[in-house]
Amino acid sequence: MSYVIGIDLGTSAVKALLVDREGAVRGEASRAYPLFHEHTGWSEQKPDDWVEATIEALKELSEAAGINSAEIEGISFSGQMHGLVLLNSEGNPVRKAILWNDTRTTAQCREIERTLGDKLLGITRNPALEGFTLPKILWVRQYEPQAFEQSKLFLLPKDYVRYRLTGELHMDYSDAAGTLLLDVANNQWSAEVLQAFELPASFCPALVNSHELVGTLLPAVAQRSGLPVTVKVFAGGADNACGAIGSGILEEGLTLSSIGTSGVILNYENDKEADFAGKVHFFNHGKENAFYAMGVTLAAGYSLSWFKNTFAAGESFDQLLEGVGEVKPGAGGLLFTPYLVGERTPHADANIRASFIGVDGSHRRIDFARAVMEGITFSLNESVDLFRKAGKKVETIISIGGGAQNPVWLQMQADIFNATVVALENEQGPGLGAAMLAAYGSGWFASLDACADQFVKRGASYTPNAEAVETYAGLFRIYQQVYAQTKGLNDALAAYRK
The missing domain is CATH 3.30.420.40 (ATPase, nucleotide binding domain)
Incomplete structure (x- = not known):
């Protein structure tokens, strides 16, 4: 039997699902981590708390009764959107992550609107809201200039976890769409938006599709998690995108x-x-x-x-x-x-x-x-x-x-x-969607649609x-x-x- 794992990195906990080729969930593991509210409207987490919790959840799944961990072929991710993780030149976070439900950036949203005008919706297809990532970047630049000066690249939450598991830096299109930095229709970072806010192109990670292979587990991670180093790791997607896939x-x-x-x-x-x-x-x-x-x-x-x-x-x-x-x-x-x-x-x-x-x-x-x-x-x-x-x-x-x-x-x-x-x-929500991306990426199915035919089971139907x-x-x-x-x-x- 072969298996894949879907990891759903939520706001309060990470949940991991072990799924077989029939789409049956053969194991579940969850680990919580703290939230920090140091000031009114602030919501932050420590990125490495996500990593530790994820490795612990993977270890529990690898030790599940009746499971041969060598048969786990792939891992993919769903993640809370919009959260800002800033990395220095050594690849380490310069501060806590600022989350999607943090509301400190109202002034920065108005700045984005003034600077971009009609181009904001034309390029990013979304209004400037406090939850999005670009306002958080501008806030750090304004109020924590030393931290910003150290920052060489930004990631979103699940991308940081995947980076720590594989050593590879990427971001998928579905999550990038929630940053206000992506040209959504053309699947690329917007040079116009980056230039408007004096951000270098190198500040953004490489973009990939959600089902793309982005690496394998680092040896130390494989040893701690109980998984083989041959496990393929796929990019994954934003929580709502993965919820849609899983449904x-x-x-x-x-x-x-x-x-x-x-x-x-x-x-x-x-x-x-x-x-x-x-x-x-x-x-x-x-x-x-x-x-x-x-x-x-x-x-x-x-x-x-x-x-x-x-x-x-x-x-x-x-x-x-x-x-x-x-x-x-x-x-x-x-x-x-x-x-x-x-x-x-x-x-x-x-x-x-x-x-x-x-x-x-x-x-x-x-x-x-x-x-x-x-x-x-x-x-x-x-x-x-x-x-x-x-x-x-x-x-x-x-x-x-x-x-x-x-x-x-x-x-x-x-x-x-x-x-x-x-x-x-x-119903398993975004975690199942993440597992489906791993199954598709691993070559189990010719398309996500074919995977959904096998994995998504419809129940009762209600007509108006x-x-x-x-x-x-x-x-x-x-x-x-x-x-x-x-x-x-x-x-x-x-x-x-x-």
Whole structure:
């Protein structure tokens, strides 16, 4: 039997999956590492903590019962996007990594907008947001000039881990697309952007496709991990790109709905000229010569967790949602907007906050729970609506995460999105996508699509209910008015928040 390993480098932990040729997960290992919040809005990690955790996870997999580690052929990666790792001339980090959820760079985002103007969207296809990498580079240059002076090259998180495992420096297109330094349509670092901010071309690593072979394990790493030095290491991709691969989002007409702490609607794109005017993210896919457009809801599953913790502390989600399927669509005229921590798509607004609209004395706790689920789904539908208005097909939606665990929520998604919604039998997210890149790169399959046919197992399917679709279409039009009606109030209230 042959195996590959998919490594998913997340924000709180690394998770590694051991997968066989049939696509079955034969082992899992996870290791956590700390986050550092030294100041308000800061979020950092030590790059070498990722490396140590990854090697420990690989060692656990190599020692899994019934597994011959000599039969592990390949490794690939999924990684948290946007995080900045700066290396000195000796290849060592000059400071902690600044992560995707760090918000210190608002001033640098405005600088990028002033400097590039319309060229920003024309080249990078994405607006300047605090999470992206270029604003972090500019912040370090401004506030830590000594660290910046030592910096000779930048990497993203998974690329640093792969570098420590192989000694080779690369970055794949899907992760590079989240830096604001890539010419997304033309698959190259933008000389114009680099010149505008006086950054040398040597500051950027070599670009490769996600399935490309980039090296083998260093002898010392092989010894510590228990893996053979012959294990092939493939570039890997950004977490959302790998999540799409692991869900089989590899052709036109397929869309991903992912409801975790945040929520994502991701639509496969073949057209590199697709223009969403910066209203959604547009990134290179982990599949060669493909792209994806993506909208984000900042507080998706978090909204339901907040509701449970606040109004049903000590209860399980099953207890909280008992009877939710008996509540009619619309929750008796109650609407919820999930803006607990601001919003991303289509309103990039840090000040906006959540609302319950239409509360009356007849509403019960279960009505509020239903409204929260509907509000999260309405927010995701903002992205679906943008895609359709741009002429894109949204016909089949693969649902993963918390929203795929509840049949009522799956049906709700089908009704609100007005599309067929499909759950997965073997949902493993980005880690499976990383393993698929290793399987494809190792030559197990002729294409990622063929790999998905073997590895991705579809489960139950939910089709729209015509009556519910009509009800939700009317409610969605009302939902879309709430942002504008409450923005001024929330801007005024911002001064009173702790």
